[in-house]
Amino acid sequence: xxxxxxxxxxxxxxxxxxxxxxxxxxxxxxxxxxxxxxxxxxxxxxxxxxxxxxxxxxxxxxxxxxxxxxxxxxxxxxxxxxxxxxxxxxxxxxxxxxxxxxxxxxxxxxxxxxxxxxxxxxxxxxxxxxxxxxxxxxxxxxxxxxxxxxxxxxxxxxxxxxxxxxxxxxxxxxxxxxx
Amino acid sequence: xxxxxxxxxxxxxxxxxxxxxxxxxxxxxxxxxxxxxxxxxxxxxxxxxxxxxxxxxxxxxxxxxxxxxxxxxxxxxxxxxxxxxxxxxxxxxxxxxxxxxxxxxxxxxxxxxxxxxxxxxxxxxxxxxxxxxxxxxxxxxxxxxxxxxxxxxxxxxxxxxxxxxxxxxxxxxxxxxxxxxxxxxxxxxxxxxxxxxxxxxxxxxxxxxxxxxxxxxxxxxxxxxxxxxxxxxxxxxxxxxxxxxxxxxxxxxxxxxxxxxxxxxxxxxxxxxxxxxxxxxxxxxxxxxxxxxxxxxxxxxxxxxxxxxxxxxxxxxxxxxxxxxxxxxxxxxxxxxxxxxxxxxxxxxxxxxxxxx
Amino acid sequence: xxxxxxxxxxxxxxxxxxxxxxxxxxxxxxxxxxxxxxxxxxxxxxxxxxxxxxxxxxxxxxxxxxxxxxxxxxxxxxxxxxxxxxxxxxxxxxxxxxxxxxxxxxxxxxxxxxxxxxxxxxxxxxxxxxxxxxxxxxxxxxxxxxxxxxxxxxxxxxxxxxxxxx
Numbered sequence: 220x221x222x223x224x225x226x227x228x229x230x231x232x233x234x235x236x237x238x239x240x241x242x243x244x245x246x247x248x249x250x251x252x253x254x255x256x257x258x259x260x261x262x263x264x265x266x267x268x269x270x271x272x273x274x275x276x277x278x279x280x281x282x283x284x285x286x287x288x289x290x291x292x293x294x295x296x297x298x299x300x301x302x303x304x305x306x307x308x309x310x311x312x313x314x315x316x317x318x319x320x321x322x323x324x325x326x327x328x329x330x331x332x333x334x335x336x337x338x339x340x341x342x343x344x345x346x347x348x349x350x351x352x353x354x355x356x357x358x359x360x361x362x363x364x365x366x367x368x369x370x371x372x373x374x375x376x377x378x379x380x381x382x383x384x385x386x387x388x389x390x391x392x393x394x395x396x397x398x
Numbered sequence: 399x400x401x402x403x404x405x406x407x408x409x410x411x412x413x414x415x416x417x418x419x420x421x422x423x424x425x426x427x428x429x430x431x432x433x434x435x436x437x438x439x440x441x442x443x444x445x446x447x448x449x450x451x452x453x454x455x456x457x458x459x460x461x462x463x464x465x466x467x468x469x470x471x472x473x474x475x476x477x478x479x480x481x482x483x484x485x486x487x488x489x490x491x492x493x494x495x496x497x498x499x500x501x502x503x504x505x506x507x508x509x510x511x512x513x514x515x516x517x518x519x520x521x522x523x524x525x526x527x528x529x530x531x532x533x534x535x536x537x538x539x540x541x542x543x544x545x546x547x548x549x550x551x552x553x554x555x556x557x558x559x560x561x562x563x564x565x566x567x568x569x570x571x572x573x574x575x576x577x578x579x580x581x582x583x584x585x586x587x588x589x590x591x592x593x594x595x596x597x598x599x600x601x602x603x604x605x606x607x608x609x610x611x612x613x614x615x616x617x618x619x620x621x622x623x624x625x626x627x628x629x630x631x632x633x634x635x636x637x638x639x640x641x642x643x644x645x646x647x648x649x650x651x652x653x654x655x656x657x658x659x660x661x662x663x664x665x666x667x668x669x670x671x672x673x674x675x676x677x678x679x680x681x682x683x684x685x686x687x688x689x690x691x692x693x694x695x696x697x698x699x700x701x702x703x704x705x706x707x708x709x710x711x712x713x714x715x716x717x718x719x720x721x722x723x724x725x726x727x728x729x730x731x732x733x734x735x736x737x738x739x740x741x742x743x744x745x746x747x748x749x750x751x752x753x754x755x
Numbered sequence: 756x757x758x759x760x761x762x763x764x765x766x767x768x769x770x771x772x773x774x775x776x777x778x779x780x781x782x783x784x785x786x787x788x789x790x791x792x793x794x795x796x797x798x799x800x801x802x803x804x805x806x807x808x809x810x811x812x813x814x815x816x817x818x819x820x821x822x823x824x825x826x827x828x829x830x831x832x833x834x835x836x837x838x839x840x841x842x843x844x845x846x847x848x849x850x851x852x853x854x855x856x857x858x859x860x861x862x863x864x865x866x867x868x869x870x871x872x873x874x875x876x877x878x879x880x881x882x883x884x885x886x887x888x889x890x891x892x893x894x895x896x897x898x899x900x901x902x903x904x905x906x907x908x909x910x911x912x913x914x915x916x917x918x919x920x921x
Contacts, residue, residue: 243607246715253714257442265447482784523885526811533819537791540823544784544830552830559823566819583885 278341278356280372281334282379282392286324289381292353295329302348307338325351334377336361336370357392413514421498421518429652430460432705436652439709467645475638479545486542487639487646493535494653500524501660502586504670504694505677508686516670516690517586524585525573528661529566532616536562538650539618539625543635554635557720558625562616564727569612571735572605575742576665589669593677599666604738606666608731610707613658615727618651620712624720659704663697670697763803770796783829787822794818808885 239245264271273279284292295312313330315323322328346355364370380388434449434457441448449456474480504516521527536559543555576598580588592598599606615622626634636647663669670693671677681689718726773792780786794817801810881887892900 246711249714250710253443253710256445257439259445261442261447262445263447265450479784482788521807523807523811526808526815526885530811530814530819533815533823536819536823540826540830541788544826556827556830559827563820563823 273358277358278343279359280336280357280361281339281345281354281377282357283329283332283374283377284353284355285379285382285389287382288321289383290320290322290324291328291378292324292351293329293332294325294327294351294353295332296327296350298348298350299345299354302344303339304342304344305338305340307335307340308345309333329374332374332377334372336372337367409512413512414518417514417516417518418499421503422495425495425498425653425656426649428656428701429649430464431457432652432655433463433648434460435705436709436712439706440713443710443713464645467642470641472643473638473640475547478547478638482541482545483638484643486538486545487636487643487650488538489541490535490538490650491646491653493531493538494650494657496531496534497528497657498660500527500585501657501664502589502669503697504690505681506686507690516694520584520586523583524588525577525583525665529570533563533566535616535654538647539635542639542647546635546638548638550631550633551635551637554625554627554631554637557631558618558635561618561622561624561723561727564724565612565615565622565731568608568727568731568735569616571732571739572602572608572612573665575605575735575739576602578739578742578746585664585669589664589671592668593671595668595671595673597666597668597671602666602738602742604734605742606662608735608738609662609666611726611731613662614708614711615723617654617658617708619655619708621715621718622723623717624723627717655705655708656701659701659708660697662704663700667700670694672696759803762799766796766799766803770800784826787825787829790825791818791822794822805881805884808888 286292293310295310297310297312300306300308300310309331310329310333311331312327315326315328341356343356349355361370379392382389437459438448438456440446449459452458452462474483499518500521502515502517502520506513506515508514539562540555540559543551543558546552577583579598579601580591582588582591588598614620618625625631631637636644639647672680672689672692673696675692677689677693680692770793773789773796776789777786777793780789794813798810798813798818801807801813
């Protein structure tokens with residue numbers, strides 16, 4: 220059979236030389252190598268304190284966006300639900316009542332907006348489908364939990380903090396890269 | 399009965415009892431932190447960080463491990479021999495702790511108007527006592543392995559026991575060469591002879607090397623941890639054990655490591671002798687208590703170095719195959735030790751009779 | 756009654772008890788373990804006689820090495836109650852007669868022995884210390900000592916020869 224790579228090494232079965240039979244020099248060399256490793260830089264990242272940077276295309280849990288005045292952008296058009304290949308999104312529309320203009324941007328809004336995070340494949344098609352920039356995928360992971368019901372995220376989990384009332388939370392949720 | 403009670407030297411008994419409890423406590427503490435050190439050394443050699451969550455730098459990790467072992471379920475297999483099953487770990491622990499009785503941990507301190515020697519028993523057969531106790535150590539392993547009524551445990555126990563017996567021979571022979579030079583079996587005398595700063599390792603480098611290799615084998619440490627070879631024997635002789643009984647077995651290994659490091663430091667590296675310091679003169683100038691403190695510190699530094707070597711070797715060298723192990727023990731180490739013995743005897747004869755060639 | 760005597764009686768009682776247990780235990784592994792206890796008590800007696808070297812050598816050689824080999828063999832044979840062969844009735848009778856004869860000889864020998872004037876010197880003699888023992892072995896008994904060492908050597912060579920045979 221022809222070798223596929225040039226990396227293959229033939230294993231020699233010749234008897235050990237006297238120098239090798241002594242074991243001690245070889246063991247000493249090995250111990251020198253391991254001792255050197257004690258002072259090497261550690262590759263570990265202490266996770267909760269330090270995190271690896273996400274790649275720019277990372278897609279995490281969805282966030283429902285607000286505009287600059289803190290109004291929800293979603294109009295419950297359902298395009299995201301249609302686009303979703305995993306059928307993870309459900310929503311219920313409601314009509315904006317007079318006096319709620321500072322809550323919802325358009326005349327129709329999502330009274331209930333749920334994404335089942337166990338079904339979601341984080342493909343980002345909902346973000347692409349949204350005509351109003353109302354939903355996007357953030358850089359947050361979905362934390363583990365014990366029961367399935369807790370993975371159905373509603374508006375209270377996904378809605379971004381209010382930009383006026385909680386500007387720090389808003390900035391944090393938006394992140395630096397997504398302006 | 400009154401006369402009997404009066405005939406006992408009570409202060410001596412109290413003194414020894416306190417000393418024994420301190421030494422047992424210290425050995426257990428050190429064994430605890432050996433587990434921590436083992437994980438740290440392993441981690442650093444493998445470019446990791448090791449346990450660092452429980453307390454600062456993870457120094458509470460052994461406590462957490464101990465708590466875990468204590469709170470685990472005790473399982474005694476149905477078809478095991480219950481009494482022997484429980485006796486096994488106890489024996490392993492007992493024999494591990496008993497060796498510390500003859501190791502001189504320091505000179506002597508002067509406290510409450512008494513000169514207290516920091517050695518539990520200065521028997522004139524100190525080294526033989528260590529050998530006796532080490533050879534007893536086989537029983538903890540064998541009884542545990544047999545009583546579990548498990549083929550893997552039995553195989554591992556027999557492997558471990560035959561390994562320990564084989565390496566005991568080479569260990570004894572390597573020490574005989576040393577004993578020809580010391581002329582005494584008492585560890586205290588051996589340490590006193592090294593007080594001038596010339597340690598026996600300079601006279602007996604080969605003997606020390608053989609002793610070191612045998613100590614690895616006696617403690618069932620890598621590269622000789624054949625009785626715990628996971629790939630062939632699942633988990634070794636303590637496979638059926640759980641909870642603190644398993645903890646005792648694992649702990650006994652670390653106590654053994656501590657004690658054999660102490661013996662190596664005592665016999666070959668001057669024991670409690672403080673290097674580069676004239677101990678006797680220092681004691682006269684600064685008091686015996688300070689000297690004893692320094693001596694204990696010096697001994698423990700030596701022990702810590704040896705323990706580090708144990709771990710360093712463990713995380714460097716892969717495990718021997720069983721036939722290689724036996725070949726090394728019987729065909730290499732024993733002839734080497736015999737040769738060492740002959741050469742030592744020859745040189746001693748030369749020196750005694752002032753022969754010159 | 757001083758402390759030494761109390762220890763002596765305790766060790767003697769323990770030695771006799773465990774020796775009897777060696778004989779009457781059903782499980783051979785238990786027999787071996789009781790035998791180890793016997794060796795320990797005998798070593799205790801040696802220490803009471805101030806023969807520390809003999810005590811520890813007894814432990815190393817008998818309890819530490821020979822008994823381990825016994826244990827090896829017995830554990831590997833996997834003896835237990837089910838695999839025990841049925842013993843012949845006549846064999847049992849022969850055993851009783853043989854044991855009784857041995858007892859008779861022992862009693863007869865001990866009856867005439869002078870036990871009054873030969874009291875063991877507990878804690879005062881120093882013949883068992885390693886220094887004195889070495890002097891005796893290498894001065895008075897040097898020829899028998901060397902001959903027995905040659906015997907051991909020949910046994911070792913024999914073992915190697917048997918081991919070499921394929």
